[in-house]
Amino acid sequence: MPMKKHTYNFGLIGNCAYLALIGKDTNISWMCWPRFDSSFIFGSLLDRQKGGEFSVRPSETNFSCNQYYIENTNVLCTEIESVHGRYRVTDFAPRFHQHQRNFKPLMLIRKIEPLSGTPHIKVTCNPAGNYGTIKPARVRGSNHIAYLGLEEQVRLTTNVSLTYILDEEPFVLNETKYLVLTFGEPLEAPLITTCEEFQVKTIHYWRNWVKSTSISNYYQSQVIRSALALKIHQYEDTGAIIAASTTSLPEAPHSTRNWDYRFCWMRDSYYILTAFNNIGHFEEMERYFHYIANVSVQAQDRFQPLYGINGASKLIEKELDLEGYLGNKPVRIGNDAYTHIQNDVYGQVLVALLPLYVDRRFIDAGRVESEKLIYHTLHKLEKYLHEPDAGLWEFRNLKQLHCYTFLFHWAGANAAWKIGQYLQDNTLTELAHRLRQEAASRIEECLDPQRGVYTNAIGSKHLDASTMQLIMMGYLDPNSKLARSHLRHLEKELKTPEGLFYRYRHADDFGTPETTFLICSFWYIEALACVGRIDDAMREFEKILQYTNHLGLLSEDVDAKTGSQWGNFPQAYSHVGLVNAAYRISKKIDRPNFL
Template sequence: MDTINRHTYNTGIIGNCAYLAHINQNTNIDWLCWPRFDSSFVFGGLLDKQKGGEFSVLPDEEYFSTQYYLENTNVLCTEITTASGKYRVTDFAPRFQMNERYFKPLMLIRKIEPLAGNPRVCVTCTPVGRYGEHALKAGRGSNHIDYSGADEKIRLSTTISLTYILDQKHFVLNEDKYLILTFDQEFHAPISSTAERFLQETTRYWRNWVKHSSIAHFFQQHVIRSSLVLKIHQYEDTGAIIAASTTSLPESPGSTRNWDYRYCWMRDTYYVLTSLNHIGHFEEMEKYFNYITNISFDDEIRYQPLYGIGGEKELVEQQLGHLDGYMGNQPVRIGNQAYEHIQNDIYGQVLISMLPLYTDHRFIFDERKDSPRWLNYLLGKIENTIDEKDAGIWEFRNIANRHCYTNLFQWAGANAALKMAKTIGNKDFETRAQALIDKAAGYIEACYDAERKVYTNAIGSPYLDASTLQLIIMNYLPHDSQRAKDHLIALEQQLKTENGLFYRYLHDDDFGKPKATFLICAFWYVEALACVGRVEDAIREFESLLKYANHLRLFSEDVDEKDGSQWGNFPQAYSHVGLMNAAYRISMKLDKPIFL
């Protein structure tokens, strides 16, 4: 791996389940969308250095930067060292329990503290509106600045001289300073003491959340960081879970595969909930159940692959031509045309996601009064679509097939429905579920190439696809069977790179042949290795993948095979799910105590 020329995303993220922000190693807020994950950015330097605005705390001389999280939290620290001094910027999104509910305001707090010498700093705060089309006008208050001029109403309350900020002047940092940025709300509380109290409460909240997680010893710190990442990708107000907080970060330079991932994919959510369930967190599942139930009882013929975080159905894809794009990569897209696709695996994934609510005795399934109606709805969806061709997991825009992966999750979803039907005592549902299990298995077997001893990506297709690793992971192929072992060998021979990365597939799609590997596929490979008993191989391959994280153990969607560069949206929930599930699978195989 060419570490010298390797591209990485030099940001960390903070969030409180109401919003997410990206903080660069240079202290700038590179990405912040308010009031929702899918709203216009307030700071969007990630996609345009000029039109994206700026919120930075920079010295007046050359500097060196280090960045780290407070242990077991989503509180991020950036330390700046210069010849004349050193200071730290601590960024966080307040989150803690207050008045018997979670306090998670649209508020970003920055604490600036001197650590050594006499550093001189300049605070620049220039938010923008409507994806950078409008610069906001700054208005001076008594100890705050109001920014207006677009849909956004933003206030910066601070203990720093307003003149220094408005005139962008450097000043000597000789005591702790605070910046509190809020959306559409006034802030009248004491600034310093409130910021300190919120910091202590937020730190305590995240550390308690980690303490109440059942995480194995195997690479525990990496799993903790990934779990903290996933947690703040849930929009708690509705229960929706987004794939990533960014848009238009290219899968590879110049590829034009620049997509908006700030929405809730049914498929991605299944994987996220599975990984959180593995560490003993269930409230995310219960919140998602409320989200999906509201979608389920719509009169539409089928589920969409994705919805807005408020359940919005139309996510019309648009291009923002006025923005430069990440490192000049265009187009910049908002919305995602995949909402129009036919992807029939999602009904099974919804059923599997909700299965613990009916089979885990820590939940009282009688509390779900609409269970028969909900289960009938989803069984009907699979019955109506099981014979169709679809776009598949990789969302081909102009290619339809009877995909093995789709049939697998119809099979798995029907199995989940069978267990739910037994729980609620509905014999009719049991009969319907069993019929779907048998039919889906028949389609899966139609993908088997006996000569090559491998399942192809679709019926009648010669192509191999990493998604069929799930045949092993989902227990369709018994782990001790020769067919599972042969299938894994065939996939690794064709799709695995020398350094342990994995391609989704190698045939042409709507945009040509993929140029970057897909990180979750490599973690699926690790998980499959552990399943078939190749545990030493699984551990070796798992360890080799860790080097593809950035400086904060955050992973992107795609990785360049040649130099290990990070590409695609970041951080990608899929990738962190892959790490957590692979670590969990390996820990279950190791002959030592699993949990603390």
């Protein structure tokens, strides 16, 4: 019997202060307050009993649903139809400009509208605290319910009968109702007019943001959705961008590869900054640069692969007593990868600093402040250039001299050389030039001349999808015979018939990888475009689009045999990959595509 395709049937909302996943049944299945990395307040995604619930379900068990975004926004609509009638729940996290600032409160607004018939609905609101160990007391107010015992007061303000909510009894929806959940400061303004005003302003904000996005017509709607998803993964207060909004969604069923991705991976800085640059968004780049600079300055001897959204360096990994997504254990918070040695991070920081000197949108003050950091980082690159590390994929029990790490040593030294040229600093350019040559010589030690392919590490025969970056970052001339040979060998060993790509196929700490990694598929598409195989790149891009969920959202991993989505969701870096791949193709073609 063929395995059933697994898809994450959730929509994502957020306002750069928090994120929430909403199921097609209207339940808030995942939401962490007050920060991205806080305990969930609703977490049935990981435990149906301890995770609480916030739903607007029909009284009948049989119903159909349709979920969609209001065009070019992060405002989500879920329409439910049952025997008694049809209604719509509109969910959004308010975000708009107010008093010369971005207004982004810890506030969730749910608007419930009857559309036809006389729908019978039941509103359930039972938040949880401390990852399900705290069940807050419920206190009835005049027009609200206060939930006590959490970090700060959580309040539900509504024009729905409080009795129906507290007793979890169904009622007839014969007029528009509003639910406003707040953390800390409650809603004291008029309910209906405030909700309507906030919805109009939030829609206006997101549509203006999209209008200011520089993208081609090539699969424009898919790029817009990815850009909107990526935007709300930035924690605006510090500028950090998290890998995903969730923790412990397995890379493959019962693989135990269940990780907490609610942190900022420094080693992915280059790809994130490239994505925001490709869509023409400067503000997000600038905020992320400030985060990188703050973390780098505070770092002691080494830079870590990842940090907390507040720059925290200790992200101690713990296992929680939760049932896990579809029974997949363990459930982890924190991530021990912060202890790993990943030496490509120094090159990532230097490449991230380069736009300060080549992009005229940055003013001189930003450049001056970064000069000490450039020297500081380049000396660290020099110190650790020849040291084995855990590599891009964070092997827990294996250290090697990885080709990918040497590539970022090369790219980082090259960026430092360009900065030295700009500053007319001979000391900097000479040091950077020497390190660039050293890194290149180590990359060449990864070349298997008989096969015409670069392996994952010095002395290894294994191939790794990350080495496609040799082409994409300009180390290999994309028009060269070696670049084409290298790509063909990667295709032969790591590509599936469906166009998906494994990171690698050799065993690691947890066995052989079972699922493909979406970002690698987008790298492949970029590499195809680089070497001039444009038709192949366009065909493969179209194939990958089938692996989104019903709203165009991407997971981390895909099972090539079933097309199932796995891994944390939505995966910001998968959306980064889509944005960058579409940009790379669009630069190579001159005909629009409005599909």
